[in-house]
Amino acid sequence: MTYKSVHDPLYGFIDLSELEIRVIDSAVFRRLHRIKQLAQANAVYPSASHARFEHSLGVCHLAGRMAKHLEFDDKMIRAVRLAALLHDVGHGPFSHIFEPVLSSINHQEIGHEEISQMMITKDPELSGILGELAPQVASVLAHKPVPGWTLQESMLAADVISGPLDVDRMDYLRRDSYHLGVDYGHFDLDQLLHTITTTKDTGERWVAVNIKGWGAIEQYRLGRYLMHAQVYQHHTIVIANRMCIDSMLRAVGSVIDPDELLVGSPNFLENYTKLDDQSLSDRILSSNGVAAKIMGRLRRRDLLKRVCEIYPGSDIPDPKARLKMAKMNHATQQKVASEIAHTLHLAEHDIVVHTSHIPVHHIEDQILVIRDGVPRHLNDSSPIISSHSPIDKFYIFGPDNKRVRDTVRDYMCSEFGIL
Numbered sequence: 001m002t003y004k005s006v007h008d009p010l011y012g013f014i015d016l017s018e019l020e021i022r023v024i025d026s027a028v029f030r031r032l033h034r035i036k037q038l039a040q041a042n043a044v045y046p047s048a049s050h051a052r053f054e055h056s057l058g059v060c061h062l063a064g065r066m067a068k069h070l071e072f073d074d075k076m077i078r079a080v081r082l083a084a085l086l087h088d089v090g091h092g093p094f095s096h097i098f099e100p101v102l103s104s105i106n107h108q109e110i111g112h113e114e115i116s117q118m119m120i121t122k123d124p125e126l127s128g129i130l131g132e133l134a135p136q137v138a139s140v141l142a143h144k145p146v147p148g149w150t151l152q153e154s155m156l157a158a159d160v161i162s163g164p165l166d167v168d169r170m171d172y173l174r175r176d177s178y179h180l181g182v183d184y185g186h187f188d189l190d191q192l193l194h195t196i197t198t199t200k201d202t203g204e205r206w207v208a209v210n211i212k213g214w215g216a217i218e219q220y221r222l223g224r225y226l227m228h229a230q231v232y233q234h235h236t237i238v239i240a241n242r243m244c245i246d247s248m249l250r251a252v253g254s255v256i257d258p259d260e261l262l263v264g265s266p267n268f269l270e271n272y273t274k275l276d277d278q279s280l281s282d283r284i285l286s287s288n289g290v291a292a293k294i295m296g297r298l299r300r301r302d303l304l305k306r307v308c309e310i311y312p313g314s315d316i317p318d319p320k321a322r323l324k325m326a327k328m329n330h331a332t333q334q335k336v337a338s339e340i341a342h343t344l345h346l347a348e349h350d351i352v353v354h355t356s357h358i359p360v361h362h363i364e365d366q367i368l369v370i371r372d373g374v375p376r377h378l379n380d381s382s383p384i385i386s387s388h389s390p391i392d393k394f395y396i397f398g399p400d401n402k403r404v405r406d407t408v409r410d411y412m413c414s415e416f417g418i419l
Helices: 018-024 027-034 052-069 074-086 095-106 112-122 124-142 151-161 167-180 189-194 211-232 235-251 268-272 277-285 290-300 319-326 330-344 402-416
Strands: 004-008 012-016 196-198 207-210 305-310 352-358 368-371 374-377 391-398
Touching: 004 052, 012 018, 012 052, 018 027, 018 074, 018 124, 027 052, 027 124, 027 277, 052 074, 052 151, 052 167, 052 189, 074 112, 074 124, 074 151, 095 112, 095 235, 112 124, 112 268, 124 151, 151 167, 151 207, 167 189, 167 211, 189 196, 189 211, 207 211, 211 352, 211 368, 235 277, 235 290, 235 305, 235 352, 235 391, 277 290, 305 402, 319 402, 330 352, 330 391, 330 402, 391 402
Parallel strands: 207 368
Antiparallel strands: 004 012, 196 207, 305 391, 352 391, 368 374
8 A cells, every 4th residue: 555655757656655664764774865876986977976765766666566567466565565675775885886895804705685684684673664574575685485485486576676687677777877867778668567477387487578578678688788888887987986995995994993894793783884975985084094095086086097908808819818817806906906006116006907897698698588488598599699798808097197008018018918
């Protein structure tokens, strides 16, 4: 039953239940107002100031539409909408780019999904609002069997929120495009939702699309590819995000108390939810040292420049050299950056090495299209899919002057045979 309606620039009025409004009014959810969706993307797109808050409302709305179209019963619709509403509640400052900081502190990979599930079940206010629904909502987000549901119901509900054709991506592609003022992420949402179906008679149930939605699926796939290529992996956004990560990592031990952010410690959630984009950046800026210097450069948009850009697949002729670059992890990238900085007598934070991977097949491989009653992978017959390959780019960022460029060129020639 609709309790209140809120207006959204993409969908018009979004109807919300009384329970959903209570969740939205909780402290941990309202914190999402203060966490930008795209971190440092405003370095390129000045209007990229939208937050996780409105994205979460949009995902809740789309989850409800998809669940109704798939004829979920009322209990499933309620839980799926709540899971969609809360799927990003665990994000830290600057969204995804805080995850390397939290993972470094805890010496293991920790994503916002794990924190979201923790908040749903352990935050006193939020878990109190959800009551007996809290374990169900957390299980949907964790892709685990939901208490009281069949395995097929659990699988399908999780697939709606986080799967090859999920409402999370459907919302952020269109919402990011809208706020950035670009057309890359647009696709026919109504046709896509109208032709959404599920696999049947396979022992498992997954979200799929009827062959009549073929055109919308191709738009969706191409939109995701273009948003990665033109927005999410734009070289200026890449370096702005990397400088922000570097600043936060260097603030650990001074501005950021690592003991306060140990997952599983008694006051972890209390400490974690005090952090947002503004509060953390202000604390870093008010400190002394390299972290404050880097954050100050971000504030002034005084970014490191792209002094080297390589497409390994076409720019490196030697297969062994290509493989060497492909195997570079964060540690080896840091080693390369340190060697170049040392040669130039620069501080280590003045050189950044980064590899961008623009996915094409990674997720879309698994999108199922129902044709003649048989589920098939989209890439089996898509001419667009078959004509594109993943794009890797290798960057070195640093001060933009001839000495730096010449040194980087000499290094790349000696290490990878690039002239």
